[in-house]
Amino acid sequence: MLDADFFRRWMAVTAASVDREAERLTALDSPIGDADHGSNLQRGFKAVVAALEKDAPATPGAVLTLAGRQLISTVGGASGPLYGTLLRGTGKALGDAAEVSEAQFAEALRAGVDKVMALGGAAPGDKTMIDALVPAVDALGDGFGAARTAAEQGAEATIPLQARKGRASYLGERSIGHQDPGATSSALLVAGLAEAAGE
Amino acid sequence: MSENNLVGIVLVSHSAQVAASVAELAKGLAGGATTVPVAPAGGTEGGGLGTSAELIAAAAASVDRGAGVAVLTDLGSAVLTVKALLAEGDELPAGTRLVDAPFVEGAVAAVVTAGTGADLDAVAAAAAEAYTYRKV
Numbered sequence: 001m002l003d004a005d006f007f008r009r010w011m012a013v014t015a016a017s018v019d020r021e022a023e024r025l026t027a028l029d030s031p032i033g034d035a036d037h038g039s040n041l042q043r044g045f046k047a048v049v050a051a052l053e054k055d056a057p058a059t060p061g062a063v064l065t066l067a068g069r070q071l072i073s074t075v076g077g078a079s080g081p082l083y084g085t086l087l088r089g090t091g092k093a094l095g096d097a098a099e100v101s102e103a104q105f106a107e108a109l110r111a112g113v114d115k116v117m118a119l120g121g122a123a124p125g126d127k128t129m130i131d132a133l134v135p136a137v138d139a140l141g142d143g144f145g146a147a148r149t150a151a152e153q154g155a156e157a158t159i160p161l162q163a164r165k166g167r168a169s170y171l172g173e174r175s176i177g178h179q180d181p182g183a184t185s186s187a188l189l190v191a192g193l194a195e196a197a198g199e
Numbered sequence: 200m201s202e203n204n205l206v207g208i209v210l211v212s213h214s215a216q217v218a219a220s221v222a223e224l225a226k227g228l229a230g231g232a233t234t235v236p237v238a239p240a241g242g243t244e245g246g247g248l249g250t251s252a253e254l255i256a257a258a259a260a261s262v263d264r265g266a267g268v269a270v271l272t273d274l275g276s277a278v279l280t281v282k283a284l285l286a287e288g289d290e291l292p293a294g295t296r297l298v299d300a301p302f303v304e305g306a307v308a309a310v311v312t313a314g315t316g317a318d319l320d321a322v323a324a325a326a327a328e329a330y331t332y333r334k335v
Contacts, residue, residue, distance in 0.1 A: 036249070072283045076249035078276035081283035088287075119282055167275060 001099040006196055007063040008052050014192035015045035021188060028181040032168040036077055037181040044075035044083070060100050064091030078166060079182060082116055082129065083189075089115035106140040113137055120165060127161040127168065127175065129182035136190040144194040151190035155183040206313040206322045207236040207262025209295075210306055211255055211272040211281060213248045215241035221303055225310040235313045236262035250276040252284055259291045267294035267319030269309050271326060273302050294319060300326035 018025070022038030029037035048067045057063045068088030071080050090112030094100055100108070113133045122128040132154040139150035156179065163175035166182075208225075212218040218241025226237055238258035243249040259268050268291070272278045281297045284290040296319060298305065305326035312325035 034248075040249075069287070072280065072287070073252040076243045076247075076251060076276070078279050080250075080252070081276065081279040085283055085286070119279060119286075 001101060002060060002105055003099045004058055004060055004063050007060045009196040010192050011045070011048050011052060011063065011067050013195045014189050015049045017188045017192060017195075018042055018045050018185065021185075025181050025185055028179055028184055032163065032171055032175045032178045033181060034077075034167060037079060037185065040075045040077040040079055041083075041185055044071045044080060047071075047074040059094075059096050059098055060105075061091045061094035061096055064088065064094065067091070078120075079129075079185070082120055082182070083185075085119050086112045086116045086133070088112075102140070102143075106137065109140065110137045122165045125161060126164040127158045127180045127183070128163075128165050129180070129186040131155070131158050131161070131180065132183040132186035132190065136186075143199070144197045145199045148187075148191045148194045148199075151187040155179060155187040158183045203316075204264035204266040205235050205316065206266045206309075206319050207238070207259070207264060207268040208306065208309050208313060208322075209255065209258045209262060209268060209270045210237065210239050210241075210302070211250065211258075211270060211277045212239070212241045212302065213250060213273055213275070213277060215239070215246065217241055217273070221306050224303070225306040228307050229310040229314055233314075235310050236264060237310060238262045250280045252280055252290070255281060255284060256290050259295050263292035263295075265294075267296065267322075268292055269296055269298045269313070269319060269322045269326065271298050271300055271302055271305050271309060296323060298323045298326045299330075301329050304329035304332065 018041045022042045026038035029035050047070045051070045064087045068084040072084030090108045093108035093111040122130045124134050132151040135154040136147040136151035139146040158180040163169045168175045210218045210222050218239030222237045222239045238261050240254040240258035244251045308329045309322050309326040312322045
């Protein structure tokens with residue numbers, strides 16, 4: 001079973017990995033975006049960790065809802081409302097249970113990913129965070145490690161794709177050959193699950 | 200909805216200067232509609248390019264007269280942030296609506312229409328109709 005502590009750890013290890021990888025995320029965002037993905041997410045997850053320390057929400061759902069709220073208000077780029085909606089949507093689907101099973105979490109994360117697709121209008125294959133998140137959710141039944149591998153493979157698989165959403169889509173064919181920054185940070189988020197679980 | 204109160208207009212852009220200038224332009228072109236509450240919400244709180252949920256929420260609160268608030272945006276994170284705030288439920292005043300309209304032309308149409316005392320549906324329709332004006 002996964003409790004509020006697990007989800008706090010998830011947010012903390014994700015904040016740390018975003019911190020470590022910020023330069024790489026921004027570098028990926030330079031040729032096809034506006035070169036702010038790493039610094040935006042760094043600011044957002046720093047605010048998430050600070051808010052979780054201050055408010056200490058008691059349930060998994062409350063942890064993710066608060067984290068999502070922070071991302072919406074602090075990131076300043078499109079990744080804020082997108083990741084914010086992902087975590088809030090997942091948190092709301094978890095309800096107010098004190099502990100949730102991995103299967104319940106997988107179902108809630110799928111609901112969160114559906115909300116992201118509804119908000120941004122992206123589908124698999126559009127070269128976005130969805131290309132890492134959907135394979136991760138599909139693999140979650142086989143454990144967090146399998147989800148991490150699926151997300152990393154999904155992010156790498158965005159390299160040959162042509163962007164169809166967001167600023168990168170204006171580049172048309174010139175977006176081909178670059179790994180999508182949002183799919184890359186989504187893989188970090190999913191890897192954080194495995195790390196928080198000690199896998 | 201009050202019969203006397205005017206619909207408020209919020210203009211959200213990645214740039215503080217663009218939001219403020221479009222607000223000024225719309226009010227200037229609207230002539231007699233100077234009583235329409237219009238607020239820009241541009242850029243990040245630090246003054247950079249981007250979108251600030253806090254600035255959007257503050258702008259919407261400042262133009263809310265109880266008749267609804269029409270929000271016009273430029274692109275990308277401006278659109279997504281307003282949608283995410285609307286989904287939150289309690290971040291923006293009741294009767295706040297994201298209007299699907301071109302930013303500059305829609306802002307002018309929205310301010311002129313709001314100045315006539317029209318309701319939110321009419322303001323939103325006028326702003327959206329600006330899409331149909333072809334230049335060539």
